[in-house]
Amino acid sequence: MRLERATGAVTRIDIVAPQELSSADLAAWRDLQSAYPELASPFLSAQWVLTMASIDGPDRRGARIAVLRRGDEAVGFLPVRVTRSTAMPVGSPFCDYQGLVAAPDLAVDARRIVAALGVSRLDLHNALGAQTAFARHHRVREDSWVIDVAAGYPAFAAERRAAGTDILQDCAKKRRKLQREHGEVVFAARSVDRGAFEQLFDWKRAQLVATHQTDLFQTPWAQELMEATFAADGADFGGALFTLHAGGRLVAAQYALHGRDVLHSWMISHHPDFGRYSPGLVLLDEMLRWAPEAGYREIDLGPGAYRFKESFSNVRRSIAEGYVGLPSAATLFRAAEYLVCRMAEALPLGPMSTMPTRAMRRLDRMRGLVG
Structure with missing residues (x-):
């Protein structure tokens, strides 16, 4: 061989x-x-x-x-x-x-x-x-923070409870509150919604400006890269858009790159009026429920010292x-x-x-x- x-x-x-x-x-x-x-x-x-x-x-x-x-x-x-x-x-x-x-x-x-x-x-x-x-x-x-869901969501949730984190319970509470106050919550995986794709990057750029970070998307080829990966539809490589709507309104979106059996979280943002519901975390929880059923064994959150990454992750790379x-x-x-x-x-x-x-x-x- x-x-x-x-x-x-x-x-x-x-x-x-x-x-x-x-x-x-x-x-x-x-x-x-x-x-x-x-x-x-x-x-x-x-x-x-x-x-x-x-x-x-x-x-x-x-x-x-x-x-x-x-x-x-x-x-x-x-x-x-x-x-x-x-x-x-x-x-x-x-x-x-x-x-x-x-x-x-x-x-x-x-x-x-x-x-x-x-x-x-x-x-x-x-x-x-x-x-x-x-x-x-x-x-x-x-460390880069990785979520291993190869054993399925129920096993992952049990593992997180045993580790002493209540992040998944918090996501469930926020989801119920969001639905109660704004209408039906709808998750979409591998979405082709062009409007949601563009809105995600509008939110992301505004977030970068507000936090005094470099706006990477001012460079023309950066947006061309996002477009090229969004158009890629191979089994082993491409972009994957995930969205969360409440009452028909887009409240959060995440753009990931996918390999054969892994997802790598790349860009995530949310509607500024819905921050108190942590819609980005609710969206990630929905992705974790969907991923093992769709054949993905892990979601990689990448590097960065963020509390939510530590709470969700069960592997450090x-x-x-x-x-x-x-x-x-x-x-x-x-x-x-x-x-x-x-x-x-x-x-x-x-x-x-x-x-x-x-x-x-x-x-x-x-x-x-x-x-």
């Missing part, structure tokens, strides 16, 4: 544009994702890379894939966006996972991949923390930030950035101690938008 041979050392690394992947390479990529559940995220799929390369953004010109081979057989794939002397994840800053699509025991030096790419530095953002090839290059670790650098000015500059962040965080300055880290992340988001 292909995957039984896909272990051991890499003999060759080819650098190709997404459209240059052969049918055999694409099949090997799908096989690896199917064989290893930790690689099942839609952000790690070939379809994500091909979609990013198809829209008029920085990945159309910059997306490259390091194809790791043993002989002529593809045994690993690392998609990146090459920008001058550095590389970053394809789809930055919208990509929630970065990783090497390969068997866990595949032996490769990350610096060898960087050299093959012809860059001085590879930036790691939301990199899979369990991957040994990059472990020594991690600088910051955090380690992710990391950092860089893989060759001797260069670009590598020295990145090392200095992380040094400043560590020094500031060690000072007793309260919230101000995280200012350099927040500034670095904001600059990284802006770099991702402009390529």
Whole structure:
């Protein structure tokens, strides 16, 4: 079998544009994702890379894939966006996972991949923390929050009660209150409602402005990305819109990416007049009831220290930030950035101690938008 041979050392690394992947390479990529559940995220799929390369953004010109081979057989794939002397994840800053699509025991030096790419530095953002090839290059670790519903909703609900959280009971109370005061509550899965899709992003942009965050959707290709994923209807990749109406009014919407058996929560927002009902959480609860019946084993909420994520999640997936650098000015500059962040965080300055880290992340988001 292909995957039984896909272990051991890499003999060759080819650098190709997404459209240059052969049918055999694409099949090997799908096989690896199917064989290893930790690689099942839609952000790690070939379809994500091909979609990013198809829209008029920085990945159309910059997306490259390091194809790791043993002989002529593809045994690993690392998609990146090459920008001058550095590389970053394809789809930055919208990509929630970065990783090497390969068997866990595949032996490769990350610096060898960087050299093959012809860059001085590879930036790691939301990199899979369990991957040994990059472990020594991690600088910051955090958790991504995952909801495992493979055993079905009743088993999940029992597990959450045993863990001491009443989040699901709260959602049920809020749902009843919403229906009592505003009319019938209706959940729609995999909706094709164009108006709801557009309303979600109107709410999201208003939320970003109100909280003084970067409006990622000011960049034209960002909206084109959402449109492209919404139009994708493959079994293994595409966008999935979920909506919640009360009395005929749209009160919450969530947009996710889906893989073969996983959903990744991507964008969620709600009508500002209905905040007291927590409609986004009610919607998520409805999704959790629907997902296992529809063949999905998990809903990934992604990174971010939010209380609701901790309450819903029963799995934590380690992710990391950092860089893989060759001797260069670009590598020295990145090392200095992380040094400043560590020094500031060690000072007793309260919230101000995280200012350099927040500034670095904001600059990284802006770099991702402009390529």
